[in-house]
Amino acid sequence: xxxxxxxxxESVTKFYGSRLGCRDxxxxxxxxxxxxxxxxxxxxxxxxxxxxxxQLEPSGGRVLYRMRDDVTRDILTLTEAERRFLFRTDWGxxxxxxELGLRMGVSAGANVGERLMAVGWRHYGRIRDExxxxxxxxxxxxxxxxxxxxxxxxxxxxxxQIARNLVTSPRLVFMDEPTGGLDVSVQxxxxxxxxxxxxxxxxxxxxxTHDLAVARLLSHRILVMKDGRAIETGLTDQVLDDPxxxxxxxxxxxxxxx
Amino acid sequence: MNxxxxxxxxxxxxxxxxxxxxxxxxxxxxILKAIAIPGYQVPFASREMPMPYxxxxxxxxxxxxxxxxxxxxxxxxxxxxxxxxxxxxxxxFEKTSGVATTTLTADATIIxxxxxxxxKELTETQVLVYQVPIPEPLRFLEPRETETRVMHALxxxxxxxxxxxxxxxxxxxxxxxxAYPVKVEGRYVMDPSPTPKFDNPKMDDCAALQLFGAGREKxxxxxxxxxxVVSLDFEDHPFEATKFDHACALCAxxxxxxxxxxxxxxxxxxxxxxxxxxxxxxxxxxxxGDLLGEAPAAIAGSAA
Numbered sequence: 001x002x003x004x005x006x007x008x009x010e011s012v013t014k015f016y017g018s019r020l021g022c023r024d025x026x027x028x029x030x031x032x033x034x035x036x037x038x039x040x041x042x043x044x045x046x047x048x049x050x051x052x053x054x055q056l057e058p059s060g061g062r063v064l065y066r067m068r069d070d071v072t073r074d075i076l077t078l079t080e081a082e083r084r085f086l087f088r089t090d091w092g093x094x095x096x097x098x099e100l101g102l103r104m105g106v107s108a109g110a111n112v113g114e115r116l117m118a119v120g121w122r123h124y125g126r127i128r129d130e131x132x133x134x135x136x137x138x139x140x141x142x143x144x145x146x147x148x149x150x151x152x153x154x155x156x157x158x159x160x161q162i163a164r165n166l167v168t169s170p171r172l173v174f175m176d177e178p179t180g181g182l183d184v185s186v187q188x189x190x191x192x193x194x195x196x197x198x199x200x201x202x203x204x205x206x207x208x209t210h211d212l213a214v215a216r217l218l219s220h221r222i223l224v225m226k227d228g229r230a231i232e233t234g235l236t237d238q239v240l241d242d243p244x245x246x247x248x249x250x251x252x253x254x255x256x257x258x
Numbered sequence: 259m260n261x262x263x264x265x266x267x268x269x270x271x272x273x274x275x276x277x278x279x280x281x282x283x284x285x286x287x288x289i290l291k292a293i294a295i296p297g298y299q300v301p302f303a304s305r306e307m308p309m310p311y312x313x314x315x316x317x318x319x320x321x322x323x324x325x326x327x328x329x330x331x332x333x334x335x336x337x338x339x340x341x342x343x344x345x346x347x348x349x350x351f352e353k354t355s356g357v358a359t360t361t362l363t364a365d366a367t368i369i370x371x372x373x374x375x376x377x378k379e380l381t382e383t384q385v386l387v388y389q390v391p392i393p394e395p396l397r398f399l400e401p402r403e404t405e406t407r408v409m410h411a412l413x414x415x416x417x418x419x420x421x422x423x424x425x426x427x428x429x430x431x432x433x434x435x436x437a438y439p440v441k442v443e444g445r446y447v448m449d450p451s452p453t454p455k456f457d458n459p460k461m462d463d464c465a466a467l468q469l470f471g472a473g474r475e476k477x478x479x480x481x482x483x484x485x486x487v488v489s490l491d492f493e494d495h496p497f498e499a500t501k502f503d504h505a506c507a508l509c510a511x512x513x514x515x516x517x518x519x520x521x522x523x524x525x526x527x528x529x530x531x532x533x534x535x536x537x538x539x540x541x542x543x544x545x546x547g548d549l550l551g552e553a554p555a556a557i558a559g560s561a562a
Contacts, residue, residue: 113423122492
């Protein structure tokens with residue numbers, strides 16, 4: 001973790017009319033670091049993720065991102081073209097519902113290859129080879145490359161979505177409840193896979209989740225949100241083992257122990 | 259059918275070429291903008307025409323807007339001068355404008371076409387008007403109009419190759435044979451209307467002005483003379499125009515786009531030029547196909 005942070009949030013605030021989305025969130029994220037944002041439903045997690053990824057305009061504060069050329073820019077001042085370029089090269093976004101992040105009408109290979117074609121790849125054989133490599137990396141049988149995602153199970157769709165996002169070697173991936181809606185054994189496998197990929201590729205990631213187990217497994221640092229505010233931040237193990245805030249204590253103690 | 263040049267008396271009940279002058283001015287402005295930005299789809303206030311959508315209402319409005327009293331109009335439908343769509347649109351303009359009409363490609367100043375480009379090379383004194391059903395090449399990949407417009411604006415065309423990728427993955431080759439996407443002057447990706455991809459190379463550096471009218475979708479776009487039109491492809495799967503294993507059964511041409519015609523209910527078939535005028539001209543020059551003289555008059559026409 002060298003030099004400048006990759007992403008900096010400075011007192012990011014969002015109001016929906018008079019209702020609070022989130023308020024005064026600030027943190028720095030360095031390359032290769034995974035930050036988990038936890039909190040109950042309605043605590044402003046998803047709002048924060050949209051603000052950080054430039055999909056929503058904050059009411060106050062700003063979000064800075066260090067581009068590949070090492071210039072730090074305010075993501076709000078990016079043009080639409082630059083923002084889109086960022087989204088298909090340097091960033092990834094993994095949705096909770098894979099259908100939102102995938103093109104359900106085209107094959108898995110085309111889904112993975114889309115970003116490559118968008119950045120100018122024009123050699124079918126190479127695009128397909130790359131897609132095959134990535135399917136294998138996310139443990140999808142390469143013989144299913146021509147199947148549409150509609151023929152995939154929920155877990156496979158989620159893995160396909162991850163492959164589609166990682167194919168251009170992004171430096172930062174936003175994940176919104178990546179394991180939501182999957183059964184426990186599939187979740188475990190997906191988490192294992194994601195942990196491996198994040199470590200191998202040196203990815204930075206911001207993972208929004210309500211599942212503390214996901215945070216524990218994937219993240220280095222954690223940010224606990226309640227009612228739109230960050231009430232506690234720190235190293236994941238530290239926060240989960242020794243929560244300071246009463247709300248965090250409640251969260252930790254409400255994990256079911258089988 | 260005999261090649262003919264005819265002049266009809268216009269009906270005085272209509273303004274010249276049916277549309278009122280204000281509407282024509284509006285369409286001409288759209289056309290000028292389209293010519294200024296090759297391949298860009300210009301929205302225009304498409305009018306109700308006395309024919310259903312899908313019958314060429316866009317092409318008819320463009321033709322009406324550029325038609326002058328001294329023009330000679332040719333109308334083709336899938337290359338033929340004598341099919342329903344061509345005949346009715348030609349009659350429409352004979353009745354409402356009284357301009358001369360012709361079936362000879364070389365004689366025409368304006369050629370309105372449904373889905374073909376004439377075989378004979380066009381000249382700078384001619385205008386080719388296409389009837390377009392769906393002008394947006396990205397439509398079947400991205401249903402949102404707001405999104406496709408942004409994609410055009412930002413030259414965000416990766417998605418177009420996703421379609422071609424999908425073709426190769428499914429069929430082993432690019433199986434799109436009509437409405438094959440092209441890039442105009444290195445900038446806008448354009449749907450060349452459902453012309454067969456056989457015709458795509460003719461659009462490149464064409465001497466004639468090419469205008470595209472989509473009535474239902476309310477869009478006009480254009481390819482000015484001598485503009486580059488490149489068919490999209492992959493490096494390892496380059497664009498290939500359709501090739502035929504047959505020669506035309508009537509005029510023996512091997513370089514033209516052929517229609518397959520079923521001749522009986524026992525598997526009989528023949529391949530003939532889709533461009534009827536070109537075929538007749540070749541027969542008049544003495545070219546003789548295998549079935550010339552045997553083919554039914556309905557297919558061969560009176561020139562057989």
